[in-house]
Amino acid sequence: MPAPTPALSRPDYRLPKSSEAFARAAKVIPGGVNSPARAFGAVGGEPPFMARAEGAYLHDIDGHKYIDYIGSWGPMIVGHAHPRVRAAVSDALVLGSSFGAPTVREAEIAEVVAAAVPSIAMARFVSSGTEATMSAIRVARGVTGRDKIVKMAGCYHGHADCLLIQAGSAATTLGTPNSPGVTAGAAADTLLCPFNDAEAVRRILEANPGRVAAVLLEPIAGNMGLVPPRPGYLETLRELTAKHETLLIFDEVMTGFRVAYGGAQERYGVTPDVTALGKIIGGGLPAAAYGASSEIMHRVSPTGPIYQAGTLSGNPLAMAAGLATLELLREPGLYDRLEALSARLAEGLEKAARDAGVPHVVQRVGSMLTLFFHDGPVHDYEDAKRSDTALFARFFWEMLARGVYLPCSQFEAAFVSAAHTEADVDHTVAAARESLAAVVG
Structure with a gap:
């Protein structure tokens, strides 16, 4: 062009x-x-x-x-309407847009994700970044038996109730960091820290011994503008969460396959317990995922008791677009x-x-x-x-x-x-x- x-x-x-x-x-x-x-x-x-x-x-x-320079807010890393992505979606559509049954392509893209992202041995696909982070938190609570989570002020992780606490992104634009409709109970289980302040996380974990299921953050903040982690910040969070037997969740909905093929965790050499992905893995169609070790992911239904489901999860068109995009990124x-x-x-x-x-x-x-x-x-x-x-x-x-x-x-x-x-x-x-x-x- x-x-x-x-x-x-x-x-x-x-x-x-x-x-x-x-x-x-x-x-x-x-x-x-x-x-x-x-x-x-x-x-x-x-x-x-x-x-x-x-x-x-x-x-x-x-x-x-x-x-x-928006690129559909991040997914279009190979550009809009790339011929190979377009062809992959067209070929998939001829066969049907949704089956409500498993397809081979779901396993193919899960294998690619597991090979690329250091923290992921198994992944579950969903349809949005909100679903991915919401599900990652549910897994963390189910695995640890704890209720509270720590998030960073200004980091946006979707519109789940427990995450609309001092949210960034469009919620900052609208001046409504605390959304009406979020219950006091949901807010009470979310503990806030400033981004890039590891000592604040340390204080919260020490003040809530055995009560924090997860520390959740964008490893590179993208929803208050682009804010990199300070040197040593991610490493300290990894040490603190391991010490307190709290899961570390990276929201890599933006950064996954964006700042490196293996995401921010590859770029910085810090491996979380659970990762949320989105945007690029759908190649411009609605798709997201969360993943972790096999031990953690086997706790998810139907192999475990932690329930999560979605009618259009692993949609054939989105899986085709995502797989074609990830193949292009390996050039x-x-x-x-x-x-x-x-x-x-x-x-x-x-x-x-x-x-x-x-x-x-x-x-x-x-x-x-x-x-x-x-x-x-x-x-x-x-x-x-x-x-x-x-x-x-x-x-x-x-x-x-x-x-x-x-x-x-x-x-x-x-x-x-x-x-x-x-x-x-x-x-x-x-x-x-x-x-x-x-x-x-």
Whole structure:
């Protein structure tokens, strides 16, 4: 596909068809969207409605073309509508979209996941990241016989009741970190710590001896913007949880197969007890999984007493898309290329912001990154909340008008795909220069 052609000088950017579609949707869908992350609540205005996607690009119904750094919020690591993924789904669809019975492809992709992810010997597939983390917690409670979990403020793990406690991501955007409908009982069993603060975890475990089933976290936070773990943080959590016989759960819904083929646990050399996966393993279709050692996973029904089920779990179309995507990720040099492209983008954005004289920091791990309008490193949720969100909103719209589709919140990570080119990155950096000049000039 040819390089993108949107002009860098600000075009007459209008969305009349999208505005009409949004008004229509708002009559029958809460807020006009099926996920709050799409609502543009943090940046104002109305979202463009998309017509199609291919490679690194999105096309909206108003005729605009964008370089896409959302990638369906992470899954599209090989790009949109990759020919091999498309063919795999098409071939699977000919045979039937759902059987309510086992298929060989479920075992095939489970074998690939178990071979790739250090903590996983067995995996159970589900249909969403929320299901994966919710099920991982249930397993931890069932295995340990304990009720309480520890989570990190600003880490988002889906919308299960016990996890909507100081949530990040779209819940931060909406200013509702504690959702109505979450019971006091669910909240009472969730203990909060700041991300990157191992001593806080130590204090909580010591104050609740024999009562904490699991410590749950994104090993690289992506739902308060991209926040890497401090050196030694994950290692200390591994030591603390082992000492207290508490399970360590990594939510690698974003980072799994993203920051390395084996996820953050491969990149940092720290192996949790249980891992939740999603996004990439479905290749753009709804699929997720949780996994652990055989000993732990044999406690899950039907071989054990811990119940979990799902009618569409292991859906043939999602398994086909996921398996094709994971096969593509094994191509030699793919992660090296992602690393180089992402570094080029991060360095370009950092220089553009520095030259514009705005407070900023660019944080990146692999092909995930965030440009924070914040004067110094962001280590936790409290740091992230001090970012200039009003400046980000103006920057976002300037970038969108120049054909660059960024996450619509300061508190989200951007994703680079293997379909992006150096020309895409250079266009993005040039657009950032013009956009920053427009918002601070």
